Amino acid sequence: MRKIRVADLFCGAGGSSTGARQAIEALGRDMDLVCVNHWDRAIETHKRMHPEARHYCQDVASARPIECVPGGHLDLLMASPTCTYHSRARGGRPTSDQQRMDPWHVVTWLTELMVDRLIIENVPEFADWGPVDPKTGKPIKSKKGVYHAEWVAATDANAEIAGAKVRLRGISRDMVRNNPIAARAVQIIDQNVIGAGIVPTVKSRSEPRAERIRKLIKRHLETTSFDVLGQHDLYGVQGLVMRCLVESGEVLVRRLWSSDRSLALPFQVQVLEPDYLDSLVDGQLANGNTARQGIEYGKEGKRVAYHLYRNHPGALDSFNQETMRIPARDIIHTGLARTSATSRRRSGCEPSVSAWRRAESR
Incomplete structure (x- = not known):
């Protein structure tokens, strides 16, 4: 009979591991234990209690x-992530050298491995976590506890995506950058869907009019003037959109009107990653409309505007930046929908992450 596979993240004196071993022994089974902590003293202490375990400092x-975890499967994942910064017992005291890693790293293990059971040790305030205001660096009081609520009671598609989309998007991008299997998969999808480009076809009862439109396509869409950055023509933009769609699950294409007389048509386009959407614009707005994760809806439920950051929020100079309200008529927002009611999308790579990780390790 195989051993029960257990991982103990942020392991310390070994209490959690001992409890797991006792429970498994009561079932008449043996335990295969792996332990992780960045603090060498914690690892040294845990080794004395559990010398049979595999330890990673x-x-x-x-x-x-x-x-x-060779094989990528755990029967039980135990984790005791940091509580120093949100425990009511903190009392303004400085943190110790044993400050532990952020709880979001536990999500990485859950995403990249097949985990049957999870036990997390933490303080009650852990359930109060919510979004942090990028301007102040402090939790938003009106959003207190939304992450916990989304995990335990996310029946609405938008609520389900809200807490997970950023983390899953980051994992997906990391895979495409660093995993050759993932990079090749995105390349194949792009080649099969877009290829050399989806060429527009003009049909008109008036041949002279059709010819004028073909010339405009050639002079504008089939040149880099079509792209506000001057890097891609229509077909290059199509490739950008497809790759972003697979990696991030959604993509925005913004139309910018231009007075530049050198342009054959008075507009250019800008391809934007979904990071540009200000998800903190959410709920009832002052104008009477409602917003969901950066998308503004009118009273009839129709999308009327998008709230976008001026610069990428991940840029080094992005702190305290403003949000722009862009009319929906100037935005194409497309994505891989899970349901018809979903405002935002999750990465198209998400279901494949674990398989890619396992294939990479072979």
Whole structure:
């Protein structure tokens, strides 16, 4: 009979591991234990209690789950992530050298491995976590506890996506950058859907009019003037959209009107990653409309505007930046929908991440 596979993240004196071992022994089984902590003293202490375990003295953030857990399957994942910054017992005291890694790294292990059961040790305030205001760096009081609510009671498609989309999008992009299997998969999808480009066809009862439109396409859409950055023509933009769609699950194409007389048509386009959407614009707005994760809806439920950051929020100079309200008529927002009512989308790579990780480790 095979051993029960267990991982203990942020392991310390070994209490959680001991409890797991006792429970497994009561079932008449043996335990295969792997433990991770960045603090060498914690690892040394845990080794004395559980010398049979495999120990990794490194940050949970940098530890590769698939390398720590060959085969990619855990019967039980135990984690005791940091509570220093949100415990009511903190009392303004400085943190110790045993400050532990952020709880979001536990999500990485859940995403990249097949985990049957999860136990997380933390303080009650853990359930109060919500979005942080990028301008102040402090939690938004009106959003207190929304992450916990989304995990335990996310029956609405938008609520389900809200807490997970950023993390899953980051994992997907990392896979495409660093995993050759993922990079090749995105390339194949792009080649099969877009290829050399989806060529527009002009049909008109008036041949002279059709010819004028063909010339405009050639002079504008089939030149880099079509792109506001001057890098891609229509077909290059199509490729950008397709790759972003697969990696991030959604993409925005913004139309910018121009007074530049050198342009054959008075507009250009800008391809934007979904990061540009200000998800903190959410709920009832002052103008009477409603917003969901950066998308503004009118009273009849129709999309009327998008709230976008001026610069990419991940840029080094993005702190305290303003949000623009862009009319919906100037935005094409497309994505891989899970339901018809979903405002935002999750990465198209999400279902394949674990399989790619396992294939990479072979």
